[in-house]
Amino acid sequence: MDSILDGLNSAQRTAVTSPASILQVLAPPGSGKTKTLTARVAYLLSHHDYRPQDVICCTFTIKASREMRERLSKLIGNQLESKLILGTFHSICRRYLVAYGHLIGLKKGFGIADSNDSLAVIKKIIKRLRLGIQANTARFRISSQKAQGIRCEELMVKRSKSSEQEEFVRVYQAYETALSNSNLLDYDDLLLRCADLLQKHPQCVSNVQAVLVDEFQDTNRIQFDLMNLFAARNRRITIVGDPDQSIYGFRSAEIKNLTRMQKLYRDTSVVILENNYRSSGSILSSAEDVIEQDTSRPTKKLHPTHGVGTLPVLRKLSTAAAEAQWLTLEIKRCIALTGNLLKYSDFAVLLRSASLSRQIESEMGKEGIPYRMVGGFRFFDRAEIKILLDYLRAVSHPEDSDTLIRVINVPPRKIGEETVKLLTTGAEEAKMSLWVFVKDVAQGRRSTKKGLSKAAERGLGNFLGLVETSKQKLLECRDDTAPRRLLEFIIRRLSFREFLKTAYPLDEENRWANIEELLAQAGDASNPAASPGGDDHLPGIDGLEQQQGHPGHEALTRFLANIALSTEITSDDSSKEKVTISTIHAAKGLEWPVVFVPAVYDGIIPHSRAEDADEERRLLYVAMTRAQALLYLSFPRRDSKNGDDTAQSSFLPPNIVDNRFRATGPKFHEKAVYGIADILRRPRPAIEEMLKGMSGLPSVEDDRWTADGEEHPGAVPKWDSSRALPPTYECSWAKRRRVDQEDRPKSCTYLASASYTMNNQASFSISNTLSVGFSTARQHMATQESTTSDRASIEEVNGVPNKITATSHIDSGLTQGTISTFFGQIGAKRTASKSPSLVNRQPVKESQDDEYAQINRFQASRDILQPTVPENLSDHRIQPQRWLPSRPTAEPSKPLEYTWLSALPKPEANPPSIASQQKGGNSFENTEMRTEAENDEIKRSQGSLDSIQSAATYHPATMPIIRQAGPTTGRKTLGIRRGMNGWADRMSKANNKNA
DNA sequence: CGTACACCCTTTTTT
C-alpha cells in the first residue's frame, strides 16, 4: 500500500500523508507537484477508504487532468481512476449541470459558447443597439464580472454612474438574453450556474469526501466558491499551487485565494516543497533573481538538486529575423556538439504570444528543423473544421440561430444576405426560433413577407432536409459512435470534399487531411481530442434524480463540449522528433532540456498591453523554470515592425544579467556536455560522438553574430544548409575552421578538460569510478547504471552539493499563519541552520562561467590554466548523506512523461478512402437518402480511419517539413502551397512597401 | 439578389 510513498522526499511525504483536513501544498517549479498530488489522491483512497467516485479533483487544463488520470491509473490501478470525478473545473461543472441542471431550471441539452461565439453574439448586439463600445472589451468585462460572481441584474439595480457603464450593462443584459435564447452557456456560466446549483441543492455533492485542486493560484472567485461547495459535506480539501506561477490574472485568477482559504479554514495546514528536481543550479539562480525583483512577494528559496550547470545565455541579435536564424543555428550547434545527447524533441521555444512564432517557424522550415506549434491557433477553429462542427451543433442544438446562419449557405445554396434577413425578421415577428420558422417556411406552413426566390427556396429545402435527416441518423445511433457517424453522414451529403476542391482549389488536400483528422478524433471514443477520459458519469445519490437523455445525443453534446473546452488537441506526435514551439502559458507544468525564450524586450515581456507587470514577470519566471539544462533568452535590438530600437526587458536589469547570463552560446566542451547529461540523467556521450558533430557546423562557437548582435564582420551573409554552399562561403568557412583547429587542437582540447576533471576529483577526493582522459566517458557509461553511488559522484564532479536534507526542517508540516509568516519562518530557520549551502545563490561571476569558463580548453592548451577550485566551491565537503543510496528521485527528468504529446501510441499513417465522392453535377448536395449499402461503406471506412496522422501534423506551417521528411510520411502533397509561400509573399510585399 | 474579387484590418495570454 505504501508503494504510494516510494520515490517521494520527506516534504512530499509529509504533504501526502498529512492528517490535516485542509491542506495547502506550496510547490515551486520542478518540485514534484503533480507527483505529490497524485500520491495524495491515492493515499486518501487507500487510507481513508474513500470511494473514487466520492473524490473530486480539479485541474485547469485538460492536459493536466489527462496526465493525472494516467499517473493515477499506474498508482492505484483497477480502473479505479476512471471513477474519480477528475477534470477541469469547467468540465466537472458541465457534468453536474447535465445531470442536475433541471433543478435550477436549466434547459436540457444546453450547448457551450466558446469565446468566438460569445464575441459574435456581442458584436451583433452592439450593432443592433448601435453602441460605441468595443466588442472585445465588452466580452472581457462581462467575463470578469461573471468570474467575480456579479450578475447583470446586480449591475442593473445599481444606478450606473457613467453612460459608458450604462452602455455596458445593456450589452451584458442583451448578451445574457441572447445566450439563454440559444440555450447556450459560456465558460463563465458553467462555473456560475454550477455554483448556483450546489448552493441551492447541496445534496448533489453530498457524497463527496475529498476535494483536490491543482494550480490553485489560478483559481478565480467562483472557482474558489465551487471548491468550498464541493467540499461542503466533509471539509477535506487539498490544494497545490505556487503564487510565483500565477499567470492567469487576466482571466480573473486571484492569488488572494491562498490567504482567503486560510482565513476561511482556521485549521489550514501548509506544506512547502523546496527541492527542485528539474533545473540546473545556474538556471534556478537566474530565475530566482528575476522573480525576486517583485518585492511584494514573500521570499522563498529553491534548492537545486542538480549541479550548477551551464550558465544561461542572454543573446542580442539585430532583428527578429536574425534572432530566428541564430536560434535555429544554435539548436543545430547544441545537437552537434553534444554528440547525440540531445534530440529535437528536447528543445522548446517559449513565446509570450503565439504570433511571435512566424519568423521562427519559417526559419525552421527553411533549415529543415521539424517542429510543432502548441497554443495559439486552434485546430477546431480552422474554417473547414468549423463548418462541420457547426453542422453538428445545428443538429444537436437548433435553438442556436447564429450557428444556423453560419452554415445555412455553406456550401452555397443561393441563400444570400437578403434571404437570411427575411428569415430572421420573420422569425422575430412570429416570436419563434429561427429554426422553427425556417422549418415552417420550407414546409409551406408559413411564408416570409416577401416571397423567396425559387433558388433560395430550393436551397432552404435542401438545408432543412439535411439537418432533419441528420437528426434522424442521430436518433438511430445510441452510443459513443454518434459524433463520428453523424460527421460521416454530413460529409457525404454535402459532398464536402467536392466543396473543398472548389472553395480551396490550392489547398484541398491539406484541408481534407484535416477533416480526416477530425473524423479520427470523433471516432476514437477512448481518446477523443478533448475527452479527459474516464466515464463522464456522476455517482448516483439517493433521492436525487439525474437527467437522462438519448445516449447518442449525449455523446454528441459531450463531444462538442469537449471541443469547446479544449485548448489544443491531443496528438500522438511523440514518435516524431520535433522542436516544440509554444506559448509560455501553454507550457506551464512542462519541462524541456533546452529552452529558448525569444523576444525578451519591453513591449513583449512585459507586454505593452499588460496591466499587471508582476504577472508578466512571473510569466518570464515560468518560462525560465521550464528549462532543465540549458536556457537561452534572446531579443532583437530593433523592432521588426517599425525598426525602432528595442529595450531589453526591464525584468533583466544589468546587475542580474552580468551575474547570471553570458552573452553568447556556451562552448560545449566535455565538461559542459557531461553536466548536461548528468542533469538529464542520460548516459554521457562518447567523445568521438562529440567530435563527429563538429564537422557539420560552420563554426563550433556561437560567433556568427557578435555579442552585440551584429552580423559578424568575417561571416558570410547567409548560411543555408539546404542549398549548395556558394564558393565564397566555403572559403570563409574553411578559413574559420582552420583557425579553430590551430587554436584548439582536438587532441589538446579534451586532455586539458580531462586534466581539469582530475583536479576536480582530487580536490573533492571522490569517485574512483572515474579515471583520466578519454576513458572517462566510456567507463562512466559502462558503470553508470549499475551503482547508485556513482550517480552521486557525478553530481559532485559538477561541483555542487546535493541538498537532500535541506528541507528536513519543514517535515513537521507547518500549520496556521499566513503564507508570508510561513515563508518567513522557513527563511529564518534556513539561514540559521545551514549557511554553507547557500553557495548556489551567490552570483556566478564570469570567471565561473560554465562552471569554469576560464578553464576552457582554449586556455588550458596554452598552459594558462591554474587548476584552482573556484572560490565558491572551495568549502565543499562531501556530506555523508550524498552517499546514501536512498536519495530521493522525485520528478525524474524524463521530459516526455510531461508532454501531452507523448501520451499515445502512434498508428501508422494510412490514407483512408472515405473519399467516395459522388459526382452530382454542380450541386454539392446529394439529396438522396442513404441506403444500407452506404451504411456498410461507412462502417468499413471506419476501420481505415482509425489510423490517421495527428492533427498537429497538419498545422499549416508544419507542412513544408512534412514534405522534406519525404516518403515516410506517406503524404507528399500536403498543403505546401499554402503553408509558407503565403508568408513569404506577404513578407516581401511588406518589405517592398518599406523600401 | 447573389456572387466573385480586390482591398483593408488585425494577432496577449485561455477555460
Added chain:
DNA sequence: AGGGTGTACG
C-alpha cells in the same frame, strides 16, 4: 489567414 468592406458582374 480570416474577417470585414466595397465594387463590378450575372
